[in-house]
Amino acid sequence: MPTKVPAHPRLLAMLAVADLWHDRKVSFCVVASLVAVIAPLLLLFGLKYGVVSQLNDELLSDPRNLELRPSGNHNLPLDWFARWQAMPEVAFVMPLTRSLNSEASLLKDNLHFLADVELIPSGAGDPLLSGLTPPCAGELLLSASAASRLQVQTGDKLRLVVQRQYQGQHQRGQTEVKVAGILPASAFGRPAALLTLDLLVATEDFRDGFAAPLLGINQGEMAPPRTHYARARLYAKALPQVAELAERLAAEHIDSQMRGAEIESVQAISRVLGLIFAVIGAAAVLGAVAALGGALLASIERKRREWALLRLMGFDRCAIAALVVIQATLLALLAFALALPLYAFGSAVFNSALGANLDQSGFVCRLTAQHLLLALACTLLLSALVAVMGGWRATRIEAAESLRSGF
Template identity: 40%
Template sequence: MPATSEIIRLAVRDFAHEQRLSWCYVLALTAVLAPLLILFGLKFGLVDTLARRLVESPSNREVIAVGSHRYDAAWFKRIAARPDVAFVIPNTRRIAASLSQLQNPASGAVLRAVQMVPTALHDPLLETTLTPPTGLNEIVLSASAAQRLGVTAGERLLARIDRNYSGRDEGVVWELTVSGVLQPEMLTEEAALVALDFLVATEDYRDGVAVPALGWAGAPAPTGERQFARFRLYAASINDVARLEADLTAEDIDVRSQLAEIAAMQALDRNLTRVFWLIAGIGTLGFLASLAANLLANVERKRRELSILRLIGFSTGSLMLFPVMQATLIALLGTTAAMLVYLPVTTTLNDWFILSLQPGEAICRLLPVHLGLALAITLFGAIAAASWAGWRAARIEPAESIRDV
C-alpha cells in the first residue's frame, strides 16, 4: 500500500481511537462556526431584504424634477441613451396632468382631481404583468383609485376635463377603458396611468388648442418643436441614483430622490460587514491557535510512534500528512455539525419575524455558495493550523524510536 494512503488510514484510525479528544476538537469548532453562520445569515438576510425592497420599489429608483423646465426631444433622447437610465418619458405641466373627475357610470362613484401619469413600455410601475395603455381610450388605475371607483380591468369610465377658454368655463367628457390595475405598493396615491398622447391632448385642450383626434375644438396648434415641462425618470438600479441626481443638478435641474434612504442601507451593509468580520476574525484566530497547539501537542505525545513510522520507511512528506489529515477531519465534521445547528435556528428566526416579511423574504438566510465558502475557508484554516504540527512531525528522527529500547 502506498505510504500516503497508509498514513491517511492511520490518521483516521488514530482520530477514531481517541474519540473523546477528537469530538472535543469537533465541538470546539462547532461552537465557533455555528454562531458565525447564524450571524452572517442574519447580516445577509437583513441587508438582502432591505436591498430587495429598495430595488423592487420603483419609487426608490425614481428621480423627480422639482419645478418646471423646458425639455425637448433631443434632451429625452440623450437621457434615454444613458446606461444608468431604465425608463424616461416626458410629462406635462402639473396643473394640466389631471382629470377633473373620473366616474364609474355603472355605480355612479366619482373621483375628482385625478392625477394623470404618463406611461409606456418598460415602465417600472407596470412591472411585467401589465401592458401599458395605448392610444386615447385606455387607462391603468392605481389600486386605491380602482377601489374607490369600484372597477376592475375591462370596465368603462367617463373622464371629464374642464378648461377656461375665452373667458368661458367649458368641459368635455371622454370614455376610457380600464386596461389594468396596479399593485397597491406600486402607487399609493389615487392616480391614473395614461398614454403620453392622451396626456398631451388634455394639456392642449386646457391651453385652448384644438385636438382633432378627439373632436375637441380650439385654436390651431402652434408650430415648432414641442417641449415638455417635466419628466418621469427611473435609474437602472439604486446604485445609479446618486450619479443621475448629480448630473441633472449639474444641468441646473432641481431634483429629489430617495438617495438618503439608499445611502443609509448601504452604510448599514458596510457596518454590519465590518462587525461580522471583526467577530469572525477574533473567533477564528482563537480557534485556529487552539487547534494548532492541540495538534502540536498530539504530535509531541506520539513522537515515539511517529519515529517508528520513519524507521520503517515512511517519508517526511507522508508524516506531515498525519496531523493535516486529522485537522481535515475536524474541519469536515465541525462544519457539518455547525450547519446542522444553523438550519433549525434560521428556521426559528424566520418564523419569529414572519409577520414582518413579504413572500420570498427571510431575516436569516444563507445561499449554498455561502455554505460552500464556509467549508472551504474552514478547511484551509484547519490545514494551515496543522502545518506547524506537520512540520514538527517531519523533523522527528527515526533514531528516537530505539532510544528507549
C-alpha cells in the same frame, strides 16, 4: 536507505482516519471547539443577511424608493432621455409634461367621477406596473385608490375629460378609455392613472391652445412635433444607485427629490451589522485557529516517534505534510456538518420568535446555498492553512529520532 513510499491519496486518507479514530477523544474535543465557533458565526451572518435583505425587499417592494423626481420644469431634449436610458444604473426613464398639465378628470357616470387625477405616462419596464401590461392607445391603468373611489373594475369604460378656455369659450376635450388594469395599493397611494405618453401630450397641447384630435378637439393649429419635455420620470436599478444618479442630475443643474432617508437608514443598519459581524467573526476565527493549531501541534509533539517511524518506512516530507492537512480537513468537514443542524435549529427559533410581526414570506435569519458553500470553503481553507503550519512542524522530525527514542 529506506525505500520511499509514494504519497497515494487513498493510503494517506486511510492513515488519517485511523489515526483520528485512535485518538477519538482528542478528535472529539477539536471538533466540538470548531462547532462552537462555526454554528454561532452561521447564525450571526444569517441574522445580518436576513435582516438587511428583509429591509431591502421592503424598500424595493415600493418602487417610489427607486424614483428620482426632478424638481421644477426644465427643457429636456429627446436625446437627453435616450442618453439616460442607456446608462446601466437607470432602470426606467419617461418624458413628462409640465406639472400643471398632468391632471385630468375621470368620469364613470353622473354618480362616480374623480377630478384632478394625476396622469402618469407609462411604458415597458415601468416599475409601477407591478407585473401588469403597459397601457395601449385608448387604455389606462388606475391606482387602487382611484379605482375604489370610481368603483370600477378591469374592463370598465371611463371618460377622460380636460378643460380649457379657448378664444373666450369654455371647451371640454374628452375621450373614452378602457380600464386595462388596477395597480396594487402598495404601488401608488394617490389617485392616478397610467396612460400612454401620446395621450398625456395631447392633454398638454389642448391646454396650450392647440388642436387635440385624441380628445375630440380640432379647433386650433396642430402642435409642432415634440422635441423637448419639461420633466422626466426616472428610476434607478438598485438602492445604492439612487444617490449616484441624483449627483449626476445635480451635475447637469437639475435638482431632484428622492427617499434618501429610508435608503440611508437601511444602508446604515447594513454597515453596523457588518461591523459587528466582522469584529465578532475575527475574534471567533482567531479562536478557531488557536484551537485547531494548538490541537495539531500538541498531537504532533505527542506522536514524534510515530512520525519518525513513518519517515523510516519511506514516507517523504510531502506525504507527512499531506497527512496532517488531510486530518485537519476531515476534522473541519465533520465540525461543519455538525454545525449545520445547530444553525438550522437556531435559525428556526429566531424566525419564530423575531419574525412574528413579519408577513408569511418574511424572515430574520436566512442563508442561501451559496452562502453555505462559501462558509464551507472558508472553513476548509482556514483549516488547510493551519494544517500547513502543523505539517511543516511534522516534516522537521528526523527518522533518526526513532532510534534515540528506543525503536
